[in-house]
Amino acid sequence: RENHLKALGDGVIVKSQACLIGNRDVLRANPKMLDTVRMFLEYVDGAMHGRRYYQVTANVRGIDAEDVAHKVASNPLTQGLQGPTIAPIYGVPANGSQPSAHQWYTVTIIIASNHMLPAVEHLRAIGGTQTIAVPVHYVFLENSPTFLHLLEQL
Template sequence: MSLERVTLALPSKGAIADPTTSFLADCGLRVDKPNPRQYTGSIPAIPQIDVLFQRVTDVLYKVADGTAQLGITGLDVVREHPHEDLIVIHENLRYGYCKLIVAVPEAWVDVETMLDLVEVAHDLRDVKRRNLRIATTYSNLAREFLYSRGIHHFTLVNAEGAIEAAPTIGYADAIIDLVQTGTTLRENHLKAVPDGVIVESQACLVGNRRLLERDPLVMQTVGTMLEYIDAALQGREYSQLTVNMRGESAEQIAEHVASNPVTRGLQGPTVAPIYGTSGDGETWFTITIIIANRNLLKAVEHLRAIGGTQTTVTPVRYVFLPHSPTFEKLRAAIG
C-alpha cells in the first residue's frame, strides 16, 4: 500500500538540532513547530511532509525501521550504526562539522602517533597485566579503527557524557569522542592523536532504501527536497554582481566583459542600457553576471580595468541546475 504522507525525522536536541532547522529554512524549507514541547511539525513548502523530532541516534533508527522515511542526522551516527535499509542520500549538508578522534592525556609526551599507542597498549598488557581502556560511546567505530591500526588488546569503557573527564578521573586511559574546536579536549588536558581521526563528520540526509524503492511518494518528496537543498547549497557558491560601464554598444561591452573567463558568468553577461543618466552624451550600460565567490575579487579587478564603476554584489539564494545532481545520484543508486 502506498504512503499518503512522508515522515521526515529531524534532531530534537544536541549540536545539530538548531542548525538543522536553520539550514532547512535557508533552503526555503521552513520547519513549523506549533508547540516547542511537541515532537511533530511541518514544512509548508512540501505539504505532504510530517516532521518528527527525535534524538540523533533515534532519527537513524526511525528511518532504518521505516517509521520515518527520511531523516537528517550526523554522518558519525550513520557510520556507527550501519543498517542495510539505510541509504545516505546527501552526505555533506555543510554544517554540523566535527571529527571522531582518538585523544590521550597531554602528559603522554611519548605518544605522537597511533603506532605509539599500539606500544602503550602492549606495555600496559605486559607490565600492568591489563588492557588499554578507552572511553567512548562509539564502540563499533572505535573497535574497527583500533583493530585496523593494530591495537587488539583494549577494553572499551562505555560512557554517556563527560567522556573527556575519564582519563582525569582515571577510569579510562584515552578517549574516542567527537570534537568540534578542540577546546573541551584542551580544558581536560587531552590531545588528539594526529593520525587518530576516525570519521570526519557533518550533517547528512538519510532515507529508507526499501521505501524509496517501493513508494513513489517518498521518491517524489525527496526529489523536491533535493531541488531546494542542491539549489541552495549551489547558491552559496555564487554571488550576483552588477556593474555600470560606459561603452559604444551592448555587444562591445559584452565582448570586453567576457574576454576574461572569470567574468563570463554561468552563461554569459547580461548587458542592458541605462537611459538618461549622465547627460554627457555617452552611453551607459549595466552588466549583470553570476560569479563564483572564490573569483569575486579577481572579477571586480577585471571589471574596473575595463571601465566598470559602482559595482554591487548580492548573494545568490538558489542556483537551479538542469537537474538536481544529488537526486540523479540517488536514482542511479536506487535503480
C-alpha cells in the same frame, strides 16, 4: 581571560555533516514521497552550489551591448556561468549634457566567490562603476545531481 577563552587560529568552531536516510521500498512504492525527497534535494543541491557564487552587477559604458559584452568576457573571471547579461540603461544624460557616442549598460554576471576582487578590478578597468555584489543563495542546475544519484540507487 576570566572564562579561559582563547582565539581560534582558523576560526572554525564546529565542522559537521549531515546524512539523509530513507527506505528504498517506500520510495519505490510511493511517488509522492519520492517527489518530496526530490524537492528537498533540489534545495540542498541549489544551496550547496549557490554558496560558492556572487551575483555582480555593474554599470559599464560602451559603443553598444556587443562592445560591452566583449570587454566583460575578455577576462575568464568575468564570463559568468554562461556569459554576461547586458541591458541598456535608459535615462537622461547627466547635467543636461548631450548624449555621447557611448551608452551606459548594466552588466550582470555570476562570479565565483574566491575570484570576487579580481573580477571587480577587471570591471573597473573596463570602466565599470557602481558595482554591487550580492551572495547567491541557490544555483539550480538542469537536474539535481544528488537526486539523480538517488534514482540510480533505487
